[in-house]
Amino acid sequence: MSKVERRVRSLVTEDGEMRDALETVLDRATDGEVQWVDVRDEITSGQWGRLIEKEVLVDGETGFALADREGIEAGLSDDGSSGGGGDVETPETTSWTKWDKLAALATVGAFVGYAVPPVRNVIAGAIDLVLGPLIELVPFYVIIMVIALGTGLYSTLLRAGLMDMEKMSQYQDRMKDIQERRKEAKERDDQEALDAIQEEQMDAMGDQLGMFKEQFRPMVWIMFLTIPAFLWMFWVIGYRGSDPAYPAIAAQELVVPLAGTVTWDAGLVGPIQMWIVWYFLCSMAFTQLVQKSLNISMSPSSS
Structure with a gap:
């Protein structure tokens, strides 16, 4: 799972309306880029800001570019979307020589x-x-x-x-990301997401x-x-x-x-x-x- 896919799944889990916002951005994107004027009638400024904050949209030539179109589409798929998934990749374990x-x-x-x-x-x-x-x-x-x-x-x-x-930072960031998503899921009283995050937390014990x-x-x-x-x-x-x-x-x-x-x-x-x-x-x-x-x-x- 790519970083962008994880972020998209996290956004959709936190706010179901983000799915429509992401689909709008994908539909309006031309040559991989989209501008605020193209979507402002369909999505809110808060949703636009979240896409930029999560780096689903990044700086482009004339506007904002899709960070990874395939990753966004994969994140919007139904497979595994209930788990949320974090936006922090798991670093590879260092091997001793x-x-x-x-x-x-x-x-x-x-x-x-x-x-x-x-x-x-x-x-x-x-x-x-x-x-x-x-x-x-x-x-x-x-x-x-x-x-x-x-x-x-x-x-x-x-x-x-x-x-x-860098790996140490990735380990810490992943644990922090899981804790934040767990807290948000508790606030939403989303038991399905909590169960998925619990499984991810057990995997992260490594x-x-x-x-x-x-x-x-x-x-x-x-x-x-x-x-x-x-x-x-x-x-x-x-x-x-x-x-x-x-x-x-x-x-x-x-x-x-x-x-x-x-x-x-x-x-x-x-x-x-x-x-x-x-x-x-x-x-x-x-x-x-x-x-x-x-x-x-x-x-x-x-x-």
């Missing part, structure tokens, strides 16, 4: 590192080749800020590159899965890159710091507002340690800064 699936598998494997020492030592040891020398050069809170800046940068770029905001897949795809890659760095910080604070050959990071003291003097492994918010709180505060701040600097919006825009 083999690389997305491999990244998801690797992410699950990295999670194991928190509980399995050999895995933790391998992953954290590899990251330590890059970040380890910084411990001798700068304070640990600066290293966390650098990690947070890096994660904020690539998480923003990955979400912008992998998450289709949109929730589609939205989840859109949102989770970049999250897989973000976690794939972030977990190793997070695991390294966890390793440095809780394990490497106990080795006399390395600086005792966990025992370092710092002064924070409200909490006073604490160490990196102190529970600042319940069991959540100070280094985790500092990382998330820096990550949130740098992520917002990166989004503003690059003018990247992470919210889908509804039409």
Whole structure:
């Protein structure tokens, strides 16, 4: 069903007189275009405005052109007209590539590192080749800020590159369209339309899965890159710091507002340690800064 056909069915369901108005417009159209002066004796200005508002009529060369004559005629047919149908198309579900699936598998494997020492030592040891020398050069809170800046940068770029905001908008628009038509059908006490919309709403439940897949795809890659760095910080604070050959990071003291003097492994918010709180505060701040600097919006825009 085309977008124009959905819109025509919606118009006819909302107002039965729109059928006559649409038939008049089709009859008076010449070379696919029609002007207000051609139909003003047959339809009201309100009906004309609704056709333009719903983009059944669009700008033409000399007047208004029929957006899709075949779609309009199909929308006026009796088949399925009781259901109303929305004017928002259902977006295609995003398919994950083999690389997305491999990244998801690797992410699950990295999670194991928190509980399995050999895995933790391998992953954290590899990251330590890059970040380890910084411990001798700068304070640990600066290293966390650098990690947070890096994660904020690539998480923003990955979400912008992998998450289709247009599809997200289509998912939201479709759900909004169904809710609006359901409300209008209740106001008209149109039980037949309500039943049809209810069936459409059940079919649209798949949109929730589609939205989840859109949102989770970049999250897989973000976690794939972030977990190793997070695991390294966890390793440095809780394990490497106990080795006399390395600086005792966990025992370092710092002064924070409200909490006073604490160490990196102190529970600042319940069991959540100070280094985790500092990382998330820096990550949130740098992520917002990166989004503003690059003018990247992470919210889908509804039409």
